[in-house]
Amino acid sequence: LSSDRAAIVALYRARGYPNAKVAAVDVVPGALPYELDVTFRVDEGEPAWFGRVAVEGLRSLDAGQLAKRLRARTGAAYLQEDVDADLATLRSALGDGGFPDARVEARTRRVEAPAGAPGVVDVSYVVAEGDHAVFGKTILRGARATRLSVLQRELAYEEGQPFSMARLVKTQQNLDRLGVFSRVDVSGLSSDDEGEARSILVSVEEAKPWS
Numbered sequence: 342l343s344s345d346r347a348a349i350v351a352l353y354r355a356r357g358y359p360n361a362k363v364a365a366v367d368v369v370p371g372a373l374p375y376e377l378d379v380t381f382r383v384d385e386g387e388p389a390w391f392g393r394v395a396v397e398g399l400r401s402l403d404a405g406q407l408a409k410r411l412r413a414r415t416g417a418a419y420l421q422e423d424v425d426a427d428l429a430t431l432r433s434a435l436g437d438g439g440f441p442d443a444r445v446e447a448r449t450r451r452v453e454a455p456a457g458a459p460g461v462v463d464v465s466y467v468v469a470e471g472d473h474a475v476f477g478k479t480i481l482r483g484a485r486a487t488r489l490s491v492l493q494r495e496l497a498y499e500e501g502q503p504f505s506m507a508r509l510v511k512t513q514q515n516l517d518r519l520g521v522f523s524r525v526d527v528s529g530l531s532s533d534d535e536g537e538a539r540s541i542l543v544s545v546e547e548a549k550p551w552s
Contacts, residue, residue, distance in 0.1 A: 389451075391415050428447055476501065509528070509529060
């Protein structure tokens with residue numbers, strides 16, 4: 342029954358009841374042999390709505406454009422999945438905008454409301470950008486029969502561009518699609534001499550030819 346309890350709670354919380362819980366489960370013999378009747382007694386708690394939604398600590402990216410991509414909206418039902426989605430959106434934007442070490446956390450504050458009125462939850466997404474990084478030199482390893490120009494053609498970034506995890510993933514996918522490597526690994530190294538540039542290590546292992 343634990344999975345059923347969890348599903349019920351998730352359903353209520355998806356409807357704007359963040360404090361919903363299954364208070365008790367009653368199991369009694371049913372009308373037929375080998376049959377049981379199960380009753381879940383739910384304590385809904387008060388519904389809640391988003392109050393103030395803010396992004397704090399964002400200095401380098403366009404906060405206005407990012408705010409348009411957030412799912413949390415003032416006056417909408419408070420859903421934890423919206424908060425989680427917004428965290429993922431902000432982390433992705435920072436990671437692709439040259440801030441691979443950025444941290445983002447959500448801080449919530451429940452606003453006092455009259456008895457019986459829906460609760461209001463203010464949400465602040467607090468950003469610690471960390472150091473800015475750009476793509477540095479690319480180190481290519483493992484290519485023997487394959488020309489280096491073939492690998493370079495598949496790089497999804499250029500030296501000097503803002504560091505982006507998505508571009509590293511795209512590069513790995515490009516090399517995998519060539520079909521000539523049994524293993525591909527693309528990773529960013531530490532910043533060069535404490536500067537912004539991060540060298541990229543691209544390691545490949547060529548597949549054995551068909552005999």
